[in-house]
Amino acid sequence: MFLSPTSVPALLALVFFVPGMSEGRMDFEPDVQATAPDQPLQAPLIFQRFEGVLPITVPRREELRFGVYLHLGPLGDPMAGEFVMGSGSEPFLRGLPLPGSSLAADERLESGWVHTRVTGSALGYKLDHNIDVRLLPQAWPALIYTDTQRGSENRRRELRLGQIAGKHIARYRRDHHCGGCERAEHLVKGLLLSRREHHCEDCDRLEHRVWRAESEREIPPGAIDMLSAIYMARSMRAVELEAASFAVLDKLELWNTTISMGERRVLELPAGRFACRKMVMETSSADEGEGAFSGLFGIHGEIDVWVHDPSGVPVRIAGAVPLGPFDLKVTIDLRSYSGTPADFAPLAD
Numbered sequence: 001m002f003l004s005p006t007s008v009p010a011l012l013a014l015v016f017f018v019p020g021m022s023e024g025r026m027d028f029e030p031d032v033q034a035t036a037p038d039q040p041l042q043a044p045l046i047f048q049r050f051e052g053v054l055p056i057t058v059p060r061r062e063e064l065r066f067g068v069y070l071h072l073g074p075l076g077d078p079m080a081g082e083f084v085m086g087s088g089s090e091p092f093l094r095g096l097p098l099p100g101s102s103l104a105a106d107e108r109l110e111s112g113w114v115h116t117r118v119t120g121s122a123l124g125y126k127l128d129h130n131i132d133v134r135l136l137p138q139a140w141p142a143l144i145y146t147d148t149q150r151g152s153e154n155r156r157r158e159l160r161l162g163q164i165a166g167k168h169i170a171r172y173r174r175d176h177h178c179g180g181c182e183r184a185e186h187l188v189k190g191l192l193l194s195r196r197e198h199h200c201e202d203c204d205r206l207e208h209r210v211w212r213a214e215s216e217r218e219i220p221p222g223a224i225d226m227l228s229a230i231y232m233a234r235s236m237r238a239v240e241l242e243a244a245s246f247a248v249l250d251k252l253e254l255w256n257t258t259i260s261m262g263e264r265r266v267l268e269l270p271a272g273r274f275a276c277r278k279m280v281m282e283t284s285s286a287d288e289g290e291g292a293f294s295g296l297f298g299i300h301g302e303i304d305v306w307v308h309d310p311s312g313v314p315v316r317i318a319g320a321v322p323l324g325p326f327d328l329k330v331t332i333d334l335r336s337y338s339g340t341p342a343d344f345a346p347l348a349d
């Protein structure tokens with residue numbers, strides 16, 4: 001079944017019945033009776049965006065920890081790093097209320113956040129890569145995506161989405177090496193004879209990174225960043241939607257993306273044996289430009305994402321990643337988890 005605008009209102013109603021969270025109930029009150037002590041007591045934050053657009057399901061205190069396993073042929077499959085993916089919610093303050101007014105109960109708003117981090121080292125290359133999303137209950141910015149890489153390379157990217165004057169807008173900026181700027185504190189001493197103070201041409205010093213000018217484009221209402229797309233896909237599982245199409249932004253490039261549910265398989269993972277389904281992602285450029293789609297953390301090529309069925313919790317991601325000058329085949333497998341939906345559990349032996 002593909003997502004069509006007419007099916008969406010029914011879909012939104014169904015999304016409130018997130019399996020294992022508030023079974024058979026239309027509200028978000030935790031069902032304490034039905035919840036084991038080690039399970040979260042709260043339903044996920046369902047982030048509604050626009051009519052005709054899948055909501056984003058944000059578990060309130062979930063953490064998934066994965067191992068990053070390299071495939072080095074005769075050298076084996078060592079674990080080279082860790083990938084952590086967590087989400088939560090917090091109160092959102094719209095600014096101070098005007099004098100004489102008070103905040104009504106229904107104005108107590110919430111924002112959602114998703115944090116992912118890859119740390120590791122391989123072949124002398126160190127990586128500490130963070131991608132964060134903030135979902136805000138306001139027109140602009142409604143979503144802030146930041147991508148920060150530390151370690152052997154340092155760079156930052158920021159994408160903001162939302163509505164300005166009724167138009168759906170994306171704004172993107174990235175940093176670069178400030179080469180030759182006037183700041184006295186950026187001067188470094190030469191290593192050779194002269195030891196003359198100068199500004200380097202290029203380096204990986206964090207303090208030499210400055211923002212470039214921001215660029216902007218108009219986007220379709222449902223367009224979203226790649227990390228939020230994963231949490232949007234979790235809304236798909238909650239309503240047993242077999243496929244959905246939406247636009248995904250990589251920097252300011254738009255990609256028509258279809259996610260469909262593929263084969264079923266039981267996967268053996270460090271966290272246990274899980275009943276899974278393959279999520280098949282197809283992308284084609286929505287712009288004139290050519291080029292290849294590159295996913296989160298630069299994962300590219302044949303990207304396989306396996307999610308637990310029925311919860312939609314991602315348990316395995318396989319593909320190729322760029323690691324400095326190298327292109328390595330990796331499998332990212334779930335090792336431990338907390339705060340997951342009640343129906344997320346390994347199979348009994």
Ligand SMILES: [Zn+2]
Binds near residue numbers: 178183186199208
């Ligand atoms: Zn400088």
Ligand SMILES: [Zn+2]
Binds near residue numbers: 201203205
């Ligand atoms: Zn420099």
